[in-house]
Every structure is written in C-alpha cells, then in structure tokens.
Amino acid sequence: MPMLVRKSLRDYRRALIGWTIGICVFVGMYTSFFPQMHQNPDFYNQAAIAKYPDSLRKLMGGLENIASGTGFLQAVVYQLFVPMLFIMCAVILGNKAIAAPEESGTLELTLTLPLDRKRLVVERFAALALGLLGIAVASLAVVTILGSSVDLGVAFDRILAAHTGLYLLVLFFGTLALAVGAATGRKALAMSVAGVYAVAGYVVNALAADIEAMRWLNRLSPFYYYSEGNPLVNGFPTGDYLVLLAGTAVLVLTAVLAFDRRDVGV
Amino acid sequence: MTAVVETEGLTKFYGKRRGLEDLTFEIRPGEVFGYLGPNGAGKTTTIRLLLDVIRPTRGVARVLGAEPRDAAVRGRIGYLPGELALEGREKASEYLRFLAGVRGGVAKGRIEALGERLEADLSVKMGQLSKGNKQKVGLIQAFMHEPEFLILDEPTSGLDPLVQQEFLAMVREARTAGRTVLMSSHVLAEVEHVSDRVGIVRGGRLVAVEDVAALREKAVRRVEFHFDAPVPEEAFRGLPGVRDLKVEGTSVSCTIDGRPDALIKVAARFTVVHMVSAEPDLEEIFLTYYSEDVHHAHVGA
Numbered sequence: 001m002p003m004l005v006r007k008s009l010r011d012y013r014r015a016l017i018g019w020t021i022g023i024c025v026f027v028g029m030y031t032s033f034f035p036q037m038h039q040n041p042d043f044y045n046q047a048a049i050a051k052y053p054d055s056l057r058k059l060m061g062g063l064e065n066i067a068s069g070t071g072f073l074q075a076v077v078y079q080l081f082v083p084m085l086f087i088m089c090a091v092i093l094g095n096k097a098i099a100a101p102e103e104s105g106t107l108e109l110t111l112t113l114p115l116d117r118k119r120l121v122v123e124r125f126a127a128l129a130l131g132l133l134g135i136a137v138a139s140l141a142v143v144t145i146l147g148s149s150v151d152l153g154v155a156f157d158r159i160l161a162a163h164t165g166l167y168l169l170v171l172f173f174g175t176l177a178l179a180v181g182a183a184t185g186r187k188a189l190a191m192s193v194a195g196v197y198a199v200a201g202y203v204v205n206a207l208a209a210d211i212e213a214m215r216w217l218n219r220l221s222p223f224y225y226y227s228e229g230n231p232l233v234n235g236f237p238t239g240d241y242l243v244l245l246a247g248t249a250v251l252v253l254t255a256v257l258a259f260d261r262r263d264v265g266v
Numbered sequence: 267m268t269a270v271v272e273t274e275g276l277t278k279f280y281g282k283r284r285g286l287e288d289l290t291f292e293i294r295p296g297e298v299f300g301y302l303g304p305n306g307a308g309k310t311t312t313i314r315l316l317l318d319v320i321r322p323t324r325g326v327a328r329v330l331g332a333e334p335r336d337a338a339v340r341g342r343i344g345y346l347p348g349e350l351a352l353e354g355r356e357k358a359s360e361y362l363r364f365l366a367g368v369r370g371g372v373a374k375g376r377i378e379a380l381g382e383r384l385e386a387d388l389s390v391k392m393g394q395l396s397k398g399n400k401q402k403v404g405l406i407q408a409f410m411h412e413p414e415f416l417i418l419d420e421p422t423s424g425l426d427p428l429v430q431q432e433f434l435a436m437v438r439e440a441r442t443a444g445r446t447v448l449m450s451s452h453v454l455a456e457v458e459h460v461s462d463r464v465g466i467v468r469g470g471r472l473v474a475v476e477d478v479a480a481l482r483e484k485a486v487r488r489v490e491f492h493f494d495a496p497v498p499e500e501a502f503r504g505l506p507g508v509r510d511l512k513v514e515g516t517s518v519s520c521t522i523d524g525r526p527d528a529l530i531k532v533a534a535r536f537t538v539v540h541m542v543s544a545e546p547d548l549e550e551i552f553l554t555y556y557s558e559d560v561h562h563a564h565v566g567a
C-alpha cells in the first residue's frame with residue numbers, strides 16, 4: 001500500500017473506528033426491531049400510516065410494506081437515517097484529505113515531501129475510499145448476520161446490491177467534500193456544499209414521485225441513481241451505479257487538477 | 267558549479283497585497299545564506315515559493331537546477347516551516363519515521379541521535395509537544411536525511427540558548443560537509459556566526475546582500491590597551507582606520523574601522539598588560555547602513 005494511503009488511514013483510525021461502531025449500532029438496532037413488526041404487520045402498517053402525515057411519509061420513502069423483510073430493510077436501513085449518517089461520516093473524512101490539514105497548517109510539510117501534488121490527492125482519495133469501504137463492509141456484515149437471525153428473508157445478493165449502492169452514494173459525497181476542499185482549502189465550505197447537495201438531492205428524489213417538475217431535476221440527484229433501481233428487489237442496477245461511480249471519478253479529476261494549480265495555505 | 271537557488275524577478279502578490287517583489291538573487295553551493303528581515307518582509311513568502319507551496323505571480327525560480335514544481339528535487343531538500351504545525355495523537359518518532367520513509371529512508375539511528383543531540387523526547391504525542399519541542403522535531407526532520415540543501419525558516423524560534431548553540435553547530439557541520447543552507451531570521455546576531463552571506467529583505471524587496479566577512483572587516487570596533495608605562499600619543503596618531511583616539515597615561519582607547527593590524531603592530535612595541543576589544547556590532551552597521559532613508563537614496567541614485 002502506498003505510504004501516504006497507509007499514513008492517512010492511520011490518521012483516520014480513531015474516526016473510522018468511531019463511525020464504524022456508530023453506524024453498525026444504528027443499523028443493528030433497527031434491524032433487530034424486525035420480529036416485532038413482523039408479528040404485528042397490521043398494527044405497524046397502520047401505525048406507520050397514522051403516525052406520519054402523508055407528505056412526511058413520502059419523504060421517508062413511503063413506509064409501505066414495512067412488515068415484509070424487504071420493505072422493512074428498505075425503510076429502516078437504506079432509506080433515510082443510515083445513508084445520511086454515513087454521508088456525514090464521508091464528508092468529515094473527505095475534509096480530512098486536504099481542507100482540514102490545510103487549515104491547521106500540517107499540510108505544508110506534507111506538500112514539501114518528494115510527492116507529486118496529483119499523487120497526494122489521489123492517495124488521499126484512496127484512503128477515503130478504503131476507509132469508507134471498511135465501514136460499509138462492517139455494516140453489511142451486521143445487516144446480513146442480524147438479518148438472518150431475525151429471519152428477514154432477504155437474499156444476500158440483494159442486500160449486497162443495496163449496500164454497494166449505499167457505499168457508492170457515500171463515496172460520492174465524501175469525494176465531493178474532498179474536491180471542494182482540494183479546490184478551495186476551506187473546510188466549512190466543503191462541508192456546506194456537500195451537506196446542501198445531500199439534503200436537496202434527497203428531498204428532490206423523494207418528491208419527484210409526485211411532482212412532475214421535480215422529475216428532470218431528479219436526474220441531478222445522486223439519490224435517484226441510488227434508489228431508482230430498487231436493488232433490494234431487483235438486484236444490481238448496474239447503469240445507475242455506474243453513473244454514481246462516474247460522478248465520483250469526475251470529482252476526483254477535478255480535485256486533482258484544481259489542487260495542482262493553486263497556492264496552498266493562503 | 268550551478269547555483270543552488272537562482273531567482274529572477276520573482277514576485278508574489280496575495281491578491282493586491284504585496285508579498286515579494288522582483289527578487290533576483292542566487293545562493294551558491296556550499297554557502298550558508300542568512301535571510302534577514304523584519305516581520306512581514308517576505309521571508310516566508312520567498313521560501314514557500316522555492317518549495318512550490320505557493321506559485322509566483324511573476325518571475326522564475328530554480329532550485330538545485332530544477333523547477334520547484336519538480337517533486338523529485340524536494341527529496342534533496344530539508345525544510346523547516348516557519349509556522350510549523352504538528353498535531354494529533356501520533357508520536358513524534360512515528361511521524362518522523364513516516365517522513366523518512368517518503369523521502370526514501372534515513373540512516374539507522376539517525377533520528378534517535380538527532381533527538382538526543384537536541385534533547386527532544388520523541389515518545390510524546392505530537393499534539394502535546396511544547397513549542398520548543400515541536401521546533402526540535404521540525405529540525406530533526408529537516409536534517410535527518412542529510413539533504414544537499416537546507417531551507418530553515420526562523421529555525422531558532424522557541425529554542426532555549428543551549429539548544430540554539432547545538433543547532434548552530436549542526437549548521438556548521440552541514441556546511442563542512444559541503445551542504446548549502448538558507449536560513450531566515452529577524453536579527454543578524456542570530457545568524458552572523460554561521461552565515462557566509464546575508465541578504466536583507468524589507469517590504470517585499472531585497473535591499474542588500476553582503477558578505478559577512480567583508481561586513482566584519484568594515485565593522486567599527488572599540489579597542490582599549492593598557493600598558494605597564496605611559497605611552498606617547500604620537501605613536502598612535504594617524505594610523506589607518508583609527509579614530510576617536512584617547513591616550514591617558516598608561517591607557518589607549520580608540521575605535522577602529524576595518525583591520526586592526528596597524529594598531530596591533532604599534533601597540534606591540536610597548537608592554538601590553540591588558541587589552542579589551544568589544545565584539546563589533548554588525549547589526550548596528552547593518553541597520554544604519556540600510557536604514558529606510560539610505561535605501562531610498564540608493565534607489566533614487
């Protein structure tokens with residue numbers, strides 16, 4: 001493993017462990033509620049409908065079929081809270097690549113090592129991608145193991161497909177933060193850009209089902225490519241995932257080129 | 267031999283703010299170059315330009331025969347940043363090993379030896395190091411791979427006097443080994459004993475480059491002789507460079523400008539019981555010589 005990747009992962013270690021535990025606990029807790037739902041399907045279906053007003057329920061992905069394994073998993077794990085939490089983690093890690101060390105001043109010495117600036121960005125991206133992959137794999141294991149112990153009845157390949165989408169989604173937003181940081185060196189700006197895009201993207205995607213005007217806008221939302229193919233039911237939506245991956249690639253390229261051109265630490 | 271640093275019209279503006287303007291100078295192989303100037307003069311700006319941390323608005327710089335953008339050339343440089351930031355839970359020794367690894371490794375035991383020499387405790391987490399100890403870690407990483415060219419931005423800041431002496435010894439050793447050093451400082455006194463040449467930058471412009479030995483020769487110094495018997499004033503009158511001559515019984519005092527040779531030879535004709543020679547204050551000459559007014563007069567002429 002290239003030295004800077006290893007070093008970055010070592011620096012991220014505490015954050016990675018913390019986020020892994022946080023996300024896994026979150027995922028595990030929700031997954032383990034399933035037996036209750038499953039045993040009282042009518043009650044929970046009714047409750048879900050009664051508890052949330054129509055518009056809010058739409059924002060939460062409909063909450064239909066919450067008593068079936070697939071519907072349940074979609075609603076509690078892949079819909080709102082877990083992706084948002086995971087995105088928050090990705091954005092914070094993305095900021096650790098360039099913007100945070102630049103603001104604290106520690107980037108200057110790294111920059112004067114015999115390392116090409118382009119390589120620096122690429123290796124920091126690799127560390128981000130690997131770190132997020134670690135969290136994704138751990139949480140996938142939690143969903144799979146707990147899921148089978150509570151008899152979710154969702155095939156592993158479907159869970160894998162959905163989890164891959166989750167990983168690509170958070171990688172995209174993490175890379176967005178990295179790219180804004182690489183281009184500007186501003187942590188807060190990177191955080192806001194990624195945060196606003198994530199929230200706006202989510203809302204647009206949730207409302208697009210009902211509002212015609214949102215449909216074309218939805219094409220700009222990463223959440224569209226994340227959820228449209230319904231991977232828990234249909235398996236890998238390869239085309240959609242490739243779009244997410246291509247978006248990430250464009251961001252990496254932008255980050256590399258922008259960082260290579262500018263003054264650091266001014 | 268080609269110059270270690272060569273700049274031409276090197277200029278950096280931060281937006282409208284001037285950082286450095288029209289710097290043309292060179293640093294020769296094997297010399298220690300003291301880079302002096304008050305706060306905000308442009309020292310750090312110059313150094314960051316040489317290391318490609320920032321990019322010039324105009325002009326060019328070549329370092330070790332290559333462009334600063336060339337990453338490979340940075341492996342031959344040891345750099346101590348002026349605003350060194352070290353943080354986190356990582357131990358200083360681990361961080362140093364990482365830096366050494368990226369630079370292609372350092373001799374075994376080298377880090378520990380430097381740590382002992384500067385009395386730095388490398389087992390401390392970097393975020394908990396005191397200012398002076400951070401500076402020591404900064405120095406160790408700059409020196410550890412025995413680079414051809416050392417760029418040290420205010421290396422003595424935060425160091426106690428004993429460690430400062432040790433540091434100066436390290437600079438001397440580097441020069442003896444044929445390495446080149448660029449070090450910045452606010453005061454001449456800090457660098458004059460190790461520098462071959464000094465450059466003064468002020469308000470973003472290089473106002474003077476002087477040879478330290480030549481400067482010392484120009485220096486005015488106060489000298490006092492005490493003899494075992496009264497001496498005739500005529501013997502000391504009219505000697506080259508001797509001024510403010512005062513002969514009072516058995517003692518002679520004067521200031522001398524340049525070499526003390528003639529004075530010493532005359533004094534040697536009598537029996538000298540005691541002699542006082544104050545260290546010349548280069549700083550003072552420098553400051554008067556290059557005070558703002560003088561500088562403007564130079565430029566105007």
Ligand SMILES: Nc1ncnc2c1ncn2[C@@H]1O[C@H](COP(=O)(O)OP(=O)(O)OP(=O)(O)O)[C@@H](O)[C@H]1O
Nearest residue numbers: 266280283284285304305306307308309310311312
């Ligand atoms: N990031 C920046 N943005 C705007 N102006 C800057 C920036 N960095 C430096 N300057 C300006 O450039 C000039 C030169 O600054 P520089 O840091 O090179 O001075 P210096 O000689 O290193 O001073 P010091 O002895 O205080 O370290 C100053 O006027 C400073 O205000």
Ligand SMILES: [Mg+2]
Nearest residue numbers: 309310311348
């Ligand atoms: Mg400075």
